[in-house]
Amino acid sequence: TETLKVVNKQIEEFRNIVNDRDKELESIGLELAIGLSEVFEALKKISSGDPTVRIPDTSKVELISKLKHIVNLTAEEIGEIVDQSHEFAMGLAEHFDVLHKVSIGDLRARVAGKSQVELLESLKKVTNDTIKSISREINERKRAETGLQKAHYELEKRVEERTAELKAANKKMMQEIIERKRAEEALRDSEIRYRHVTEAAFEGVAVTERGTLIDFSEKLAKLFGYQRSDLIGKSIAELIAPNVRNETVAKILSGYSIPYESICLRKDGTTFPVEVCGKNYLSKGRELCVTAIRNITKRKRTEKVLQESEEKYKTLTENSLTGIFIHQDGRFVFLNDKFANMHGYKPEELLQKEHLSLVHPDERKILKEFAIKRIEGKPVPQQYEVRRLTKDGKTIWCEMMATVIEYKGKPAIMGNVIDTTQRRLAENAIKKSEEQLRALTTYLQRVGEIERTNIAREIHDELGQTLTVLKMDLAWLRKRLPDGQISLLEKTDTMSQLINKTIQTVKKISTDLRPVLLDDLGLAAAIEWQAEEFQKQTGIRCKITIEPKDITLDRDRNTAIFRIFQETLTNVARHAKASEVNASLKQRDGQIELRVQDNGRGITEGQISNPKSFGLIGIIERVKIFGGSSLMKGSPGKGTIMTVRIPIQDIRENQ
Ligand SMILES: Nc1ncnc2c1ncn2[C@@H]1O[C@H](COP(=O)(O)OP(=O)(O)OP(=O)(O)O)[C@@H](O)[C@H]1O
Ligand SMILES: [Mg+2]
Known part of the structure; x- marks a missing residue:
């Protein structure tokens, strides 16, 4: 633009010069023409040898018109050169002046010291000079025009170049604008993102400049209980609990970037523990610090709870x-x-x-x-x-x-x-004494059984025999009584009845002690007999199933099962208030099973586990001797089921 201005100015100057010259030339044109014709006229005359150049007959007007004509002719010849040279005009004007004076008869004009020849020479010279000058002028003018044209051309070129440059510059500028716009958009985007990020962060985020808040997230304002407007420009020191204020502010100002803990102060004066992490950065020449502040109240509480539980746990383990x-x-x-x-x-x-x-x-x-x-x-x-x-x-x-x-x-x-050595010793001792007790029980039971068998046999054999003999003797005595001895006869009859009764009693006692059946006819027969006896004595219906019929066991098992059966039936009679008993004796899968079920009131758990239930304990112990199992189960109002199982395999092998 600067160059353009300069060029334009130059052009303008050229144009002005040319215009001025044109006007000048125009104004002198007429005068020149008149002067010129007169000059030529005079020249003609002078050249024709008239030493007294006078034009007495010709009026001024005529002379002028003549001159005009000549000038016109000359003008045609000289062409445009004539009206273009100032110098030429001036030279001619001078001569015109002289010639004019001569023409009006002023001879002094001639006297000026110049001869005709000299004047002619001078005129020639003037003309030559003028022509040269005109040529020069024309050349100059032409050069000026060329210059002008060149300037124009150059100007146009420059304008073109400039335009091209401008276009390029424009294009570049447009591009720059687009890029700038893009950058601005990106900036805005990142600004928005930054806002979102800070707002989404768990922490409150603050931007400070030399300890003064210049920006912060909504969370931070909320965390401290302030309105946004209250907080802008606040000193960060005001947000820190007084007791830790100095050290914390020092840390923030120093750009301490390792997370640390501190205590913050809310607007309402309450405090809360925080974790702080700051970072300094330069933004447009300003030294800013962005600080993330996390409320760690919950964490602290958890830590405390943890510590307490740790202590509790420690005490617990230690005690x-x-x-x-x-x-x-x-x-x-x-x-x-x-x-x-x-x-x-x-x-x-x-x-x-x-x-x-x-x-x-x-x-x-x-x-x-x-x-x-x-x-x-x-x-x-x-x-x-x-x-x-x-x-x-x-x-x-x-x-x-x-x-x-x-x-x-x-x-x-x-x-x-747990050190169980002592307990183990005690357990072993108990186990041992249990074993001893069991052995003793077994021994006592066996001894008792033998004793009972012996007594039963003694009673049966000895007493039974004696009573039979006594009965026979009494019959013999009765036959030999004299007639008429009514009272004696009656006495012997009563005695005989008494002996019969005693025989029955003896039989019963001996059977009760140990039924001969058990040893003579086996378990099945003894059980069937016992069931019949039970029904007879109590009126409670007793059904018995035995499978197979020919169960044969050793004496000890026979005794055990028979005694268990006896005890169970006795219990039914004494406690169950039952009307019916269903019993079964079965031999299968290598074991003998006795099952007695009544429809009475049902035994209770307490009665089963009562340590004073010696009858039941006797059953359990008898079974245990053989490695068998027993189960008692009562349901209220529905009855009781007693089941015992004794393995028989090993016995057979032993036999
Ligand atoms: N079939 C049954 N129905 C209901 N209750 C029963 C039955 N059998 C036993 N009981 C209850 O279990 C208790 C314990 O029986 P257990 O045979 O041990 O003792 P007992 O019969 O009372 O005395 P004993 O030592 O003379 O046998 C009984 O007192 C009775 O209350
Ligand atoms: Mg009993």
């Missing part, structure tokens, strides 16, 4: 009745005093010690296997009893319970241990 341990990679990483003490160690002696070193050598393999399986998630018994070793090499029995836990990010095994 536990059981030994507690954790081992990881085969070594103890945690244990309580109880655990150490039961093994005769101090707790610190056991940390990092191999856990298997406290296990009895015979149990190490299985425990190692358990630990591996447990960590692999395979099934392992939860609770088991093993032998362990104390510091002084003594074996202790322990009951253990173990489970896999995660300890410090890795699987570990946590266990509970």
